Amino acid sequence: MDDFPAWEPGLRREFPALRGEARADVAIVGGGLTGVSCAAMLAAMGVKVILLEARRLGRGASWNCTGKVTSQLVGVYQTIADKAGLKAAADYARLMREAVAGVDALCRCLGFPTQADSVHVFAETTDDLPALHKLHRLENKLGLAVAQAPDAGGCPFPVELSLITRNQLLLAPLPYLLALADFAMEQGCVIHEQSPVRAVEGHHVTTDQGSVKAAFILLATGSPVGCTSLPRLAMMQQRTCQTVFLEGGAPVMNSHLSVQPDELTLRPTRTGALLAWDLGRTGTKEHHARQQLLRRTISALLPDMHIRESHIRQDVWSGDGLPLIGPIKPQESHLLMATGYSGWGILNSHLAAKILAGHITGHPLPEAALFRPDRPSPKLAEGMRIAGAYAGGIPRLGAPVCPHMGGKLRYDPESQRWECPCHGSTFTTLGQNLDGPAMQDAQVSARQR
Numbered sequence: 035m036d037d038f039p040a041w042e043p044g045l046r047r048e049f050p051a052l053r054g055e056a057r058a059d060v061a062i063v064g065g066g067l068t069g070v071s072c073a074a075m076l077a078a079m080g081v082k083v084i085l086l087e088a089r090r091l092g093r094g095a096s097w098n099c100t101g102k103v104t105s106q107l108v109g110v111y112q113t114i115a116d117k118a119g120l121k122a123a124a125d126y127a128r129l130m131r132e133a134v135a136g137v138d139a140l141c142r143c144l145g146f147p148t149q150a151d152s153v154h155v156f157a158e159t160t161d162d163l164p165a166l167h168k169l170h171r172l173e174n175k176l177g178l179a180v181a182q183a184p185d186a187g188g189c190p191f192p193v194e195l196s197l198i199t200r201n202q203l204l205l206a207p208l209p210y211l212l213a214l215a216d217f218a219m220e221q222g223c224v225i226h227e228q229s230p231v232r233a234v235e236g237h238h239v240t241t242d243q244g245s246v247k248a249a250f251i252l253l254a255t256g257s258p259v260g261c262t263s264l265p266r267l268a269m270m271q272q273r274t275c276q277t278v279f280l281e282g283g284a285p286v287m288n289s290h291l292s293v294q295p296d297e298l299t300l301r302p303t304r305t306g307a308l309l310a311w312d313l314g315r316t317g318t319k320e321h322h323a324r325q326q327l328l329r330r331t332i333s334a335l336l337p338d339m340h341i342r343e344s345h346i347r348q349d350v351w352s353g354d355g356l357p358l359i360g361p362i363k364p365q366e367s368h369l370l371m372a373t374g375y376s377g378w379g380i381l382n383s384h385l386a387a388k389i390l391a392g393h394i395t396g397h398p399l400p401e402a403a404l405f406r407p408d409r410p411s412p413k414l415a416e417g418m419r420i421a422g423a424y425a426g427g428i429p430r431l432g433a434p435v436c437p438h439m440g441g442k443l444r445y446d447p448e449s450q451r452w453e454c455p456c457h458g459s460t461f462t463t464l465g466q467n468l469d470g471p472a473m474q475d476a477q478v479s480a481r482q483r
C-alpha cells in the first residue's frame with residue numbers, strides 16, 4: 035500500500051471544466067468521497083451522472099482522511115444513543131458493520147488493495163478507564179464485536195486497557211476515491227473539475243462557464259452549499275482537523291484510537307504512522323491551544339517520530355451523531371444532500387451512495403428515514419439561537435464578511451484561511467471560497483490580507 039503523501043500522485047489526472055449547457059439524470063456537486071461514491075454507484079445502475087467539483091477531486095475533507103475503514107466510531111454511538119435512542123444507535127451500528135463488508139467487496143471488484151486491521155480503542159491512563167468500560171457496555175448492547183485486552187497490540191506507547199475490534203480494513207483513501215472516479219467514468223459518468231457551482235435553482239446548477247439541468251441534484255459539498263435554512267444549518271457543525279504524517283520510531287501495527295473522541299487516532303503506514311487530531315469548531319479560538327496540545331502529545335507519546343508533513347481540513351458533525359442523507363426539504367425530493375459523518379467518511383459515503391441510489395431509482399431503503407436531514411434535532415434550539423445571532427449580522431469594520439449570510443470572518447494563521455464562525459465556510463487568504471455553505475468568494479481587501 036502506498037504511503038501518505040505518495041497518495042497525491044494518484045490525483046495528477048485532470049478533468050476539464052464544465053463549459054456550456056448539459057443535461058443529466060443526476061448532477062452531483064462536490065468530488066470528495068461522497069460525490070464520487072454516489073457517482074460510481076449511480077452510474078453502475080445506468081443513471082446518467084454529471085459530477086462538478088470546484089477544485090480538484092478529493093481536495094476537501096477527503097484529502098485528510100487517514101483511511102481507517104471501521105465500524106468502531108468511538109463516541110458517535112453514545113451521542114446517537116443519548117440523542118436519538120438505543121434503537122437508532124443499534125440500527126446505525128449494524129449498517130456500519132455491513133458497510134465494512136460492502137467497502138471490502140467493492141474494493142475486491144475494483145481490484146483495489148486493502149489491508150486487514152484490528153482497531154484498538156485505548157484508555158491511556160486510569161482516568162480514561164470509566165469511559166472505556168462505558169463504551170464497551172454500549173457497544174456490546176449494539177451488537178458490535180469488541181473485546182477487552184490489557185494492551186493495544188502494536189501501539190508505540192503504553193496504555194492501561196484497550197478494546198479491540200477485529201476484521202477491519204485500512205486503505206489509501208485518495209487512490210480509492212480516484213479508482214471510484216475511474217469506475218464511474220467507465221460506466222458513463224462525466225466529471226468536471228475547476229467548476230465551482232455558484233447557484234442551485236430548481237433543477238439547474240450553474241457554474242461560471244456553464245450549467246447542468248438534471249432531474250436530481252445532490253449537494254455532496256460537506257455542508258450543503260447555498261443552504262440558508264437555520265434549522266438545517268443548526269443540525270451541522272464544522273470541525274477543523276489536522277492530519278500529521280509521522281516517520282521514524284518503533285513500527286506501529288494496527289490502528290489506535292483514544293477513547294476520548296477529540297484526542298488522537300493513529301494508523302500505520304509503511305514508514306511510520308498517520309495521526310489525526312481534532313482542532314475544534316471551525317472559526318473559533320480553540321485551534322491555537324489544541325495545536326499546542328497536539329505538539330506536546332506527539333513529543334510525550336511518540337518522541338522518536340518526526341513530523342514529515344501535516345494538513346488541515348474540516349469535516350461536518352451532526353447534532354445527534356447520525357449522518358444527514360436524503361432530500362434537503364421534504365417538499366423538494368429532487369434536491370439531495372449527504373454529510374454529517376462526524377469524522378467517519380469512508381463507510382458513511384458508501385452508505386450515502388446506497389441510500390441515495392435507492393431514493394433516485396424509486397427503491398428506498400427501509401433505513402433511509404433514520405438519516406432524513408429534516409428530522410428534529412435535539413440541538414436545534416441552541417443551534418438556531420447561534421445561527422440566528424449571526425444571520426444577516428452587521429459586519430464589523432476590519433474583517434471581511436462571509437458571502438453566505440454576512441458573518442464576520444476570522445483569519446486562522448495555522449491553516450492560512452478565513453473562517454466563518456457561524457456556519458463554517460472557509461476561504462483562502464485572497465478570499466477564494468474553499469468550503470460551503472458559501473458558494474461565492476469573499477471580498478478581501480489588500481489591507482485585510
Ligand SMILES: Cc1cc2nc3c(=O)[nH]c(=O)nc-3n(C[C@H](O)[C@H](O)[C@H](O)COP(=O)(O)OP(=O)(O)OC[C@H]3O[C@@H](n4cnc5c(N)ncnc54)[C@H](O)[C@@H]3O)c2cc1C
Nearest residue numbers: 064066067068088094095096099100101102231377379380
Ligand atoms: C483529519 C481527518 C481524518 C479522517 N480520517 C478518516 C478515517 O480514517 N476514516 C474515515 O472513514 N473517515 C475519515 N475522515 C472523514 C472523511 O475524510 C470525511 O468524512 C469525508 O472525506 C467527507 O467526504 P465528502 O465528500 O462528504 O466531503 P469533502 O471531501 O469535503 O468533499 C466536498 C467537495 O465539494 C467540493 N465543493 C465545495 N463547494 C463546491 C461548489 N460550490 N461547487 C462544486 N464543488 C464544491 C469541495 O471542493 C470538495 O472537494 C477523516 C477526516 C479528517 C478531517
